[in-house]
Amino acid sequence: MAFFHSLQESAFTDWFLGSDSIWTYPTVLTLHTIGMAILVGASFVINLRILQVAGDIPLRRLQPLYRFVWIGFAINLLSGLVLFVTEAADRVVDPVFYVKISSIAVALWFGMAVKRRVIDPSHGPTAAPIQSRSLAAASLALWTVAIVSGRLMAYVKK
Amino acid sequence: MAEFTAWVEATTLSKTLFGISWLWPLCESLHFIGLCMLIGGAGLLDLRLMGMFRGLAIRHVKALMPWAIGGFAINGATGTLFLIMQPHLYLSSVIWWSKMAFIVVAAMNALFFETRLAIPALSLDPEADTPLGMKVVGAVSLFSWFAVLYCGRMLPYLGTGN
């Protein structure tokens, strides 16, 4: 716990949140929103197609979308880490934070499971079987939870 | 503008809506979900028009448009609610008006695509590179939507007025 307090009360946190470099926080926050748009946007497209409510894109054609999933995730992992450091002690005891992080982790895991099952195989099916559709539906729900809990974090702050 | 803003905020509708404590956070969450749907769907089409995802027929990508439009509709609705509840945060802000301007650019660009380029796009050989006109339309769209996102997110920092 003392470790998280030392992060939250560090010189870096003071500089990032409050010094004359007033653009540090808004820039990182906006990058986090951009990363979310890319990560969740790509994931929505993949999952909607798997659920067969977004046309007939041949499943293997969805593969390049995963590049954007990881680009978005990388942006948000980095920006998220920076934001976390500045609130480390408050967030490490915040249940909403854990809901967000675990939703993201499971959604990414399900996304990779779908990729292995129906997108990567070169002679894959044209329609996703029920297990993959369930994973896709669950992913949509989880990304929604991630977004809502992320927004909620702004209201739970001390 | 200041009088109009004051008038709106004095209405029963504005006060009632803003008085529902969970409505504003709910609208924010929906606004984020809507933007992901919009950028996901429109983004894929824009990247395809710019020449990425070669081999993917454009008619397949267009199947995502209803979802992109749905996301836009969610954001139009939640955006209208924000305007009704707290117009003073927006109506005097250069950044907010810039956001609206970028939305108009994106919409006009989309209209141009639908009326002039949709037919050639749909009959394009999926393996062929896209013509320059389509690349420009795709790039303008992608840039505009991210500019909308930027303006929106930076509003509490770049300025709600003055």
Added chain:
Amino acid sequence: MRIRRVGLAIVGVALASVSLVAHHSFAMFDMERNVEYSGVITEWKWQNPHVHFNVLVRPAAGIDPKTAGTWDVEGGSINIMSRQGWTRASYKVGDPIRLVGHPMKDGSKGISLFYAIRPDGSRLYHDIARPKDDVKK
């Protein structure tokens, strides 16, 4: 991955998130009320995303007893407040301050800053919002 496990996972996550939203109350400021507070700064946080400072209002003659206590005053981003004339050095711990703000509806000691009143009587606004009688033409 069995369908049932996936289904249970979704239900479990959904319930957890719903209960969190329901558990958290979005405590609100009463934006219709402008109340004046006169006290001393006991904590000063000049930072993004919101400037926060604590004000201790001691009971005294001429002080509305309902304003007595220690209040958490919330402002806006340092970007927006700077534009209204605020700086990191505007106030510090120990400084006296007079301010007008909107208190919490539920009676808890939180205030949404409207404006501070400088010793010369001029105002330091939080943002562009002005009192109704101050509406610029």
